[in-house]
Amino acid sequence: MTPRVVLIGPPGAGKSSVGRVLAKTLEMEFADTDTLIESDQGKSVGQIFVDDGEPFFRQVEERICVSALENFSGVLSLGGGAVLSPVVQEKLHQSGAEIIFLDVSLAVAAPRVGFNRDRPLLLNNPRQQWQQLMAKRRPTYEALATITVEVGERSISMIVTDLVAKVGAR
Numbered sequence: 001m002t003p004r005v006v007l008i009g010p011p012g013a014g015k016s017s018v019g020r021v022l023a024k025t026l027e028m029e030f031a032d033t034d035t036l037i038e039s040d041q042g043k044s045v046g047q048i049f050v051d052d053g054e055p056f057f058r059q060v061e062e063r064i065c066v067s068a069l070e071n072f073s074g075v076l077s078l079g080g081g082a083v084l085s086p087v088v089q090e091k092l093h094q095s096g097a098e099i100i101f102l103d104v105s106l107a108v109a110a111p112r113v114g115f116n117r118d119r120p121l122l123l124n125n126p127r128q129q130w131q132q133l134m135a136k137r138r139p140t141y142e143a144l145a146t147i148t149v150e151v152g153e154r155s156i157s158m159i160v161t162d163l164v165a166k167v168g169a170r
Contacts, residue, residue, distance in 0.1 A: 003069065003076040003095060004028060005167060008141055009102035010080050010134050013151055014159065018102060019077040021160045026167070029074035033082060036064045045079070062087055069095050080133070083140045092144055098167050101145035102159075105152075 005022065007015040016032050023030035034045050037060055041048055048057045062085045068076055069091040076097075082088050092099055142148065147166050149159060 003072055003074060003097045005075045005163075006069070006092060006095065006097045006099045007075070007077045007102060008080075008083050008099060008144060009151075010104060010137060010141075013080075013102035013104040014156065015077040015080075015102055017156050018159050018163070019075050021156050022163055023075035025160055025164055026075065029072070030077070031068060031072050031074065032077040033061065033065050033068055034077075034079045036068060037061055037079070040064060058085065061085070066091050069097075080137065083137065083144055089140070089144065099144050099146045100163060100167075101141045101148045103141070103148055103150050 004026070005019075005028075007019050007022075009015055016034075019032065020030050037048070037057075038044055041060060043051070045057070048060070058081070061079060061082055065078060065082045065085070065088045069088070078088070083092070147163070149162060149166075151159060154162075
């Protein structure tokens, strides 16, 4: 049992919002690894970063992602940095899922992310941090993706309609 669709991309791409609507449209379950991590740890992702640090968070994230990629069937949204783990990358390749990269510009992501304290990697100079994260992660997103969708200013329903057509054609 593996996911049918996995959404990847940077903070503010809409992975959770698009994922929920896509799952409903495809009549599948939806899961978000950040939500699974929060449930597992009993605190928010931001609080995990503050209390335990990024290395601990990445260990938990890898464990949760691997479990979801092995045991969840439906639409799965991965946290933006999850794809940096070689173990997660290998599980994605093995999953046979459609891996959808939701590509978004800083101009579109900024209002969505809000650059608040709930995004711990974006606290100091958030716009520059986001651009650096994206520059580092883009090659991995692109290499893993079976489908890339430019989010732009399009509505969630427009993106989902596009994805349903693309996923259904494969």
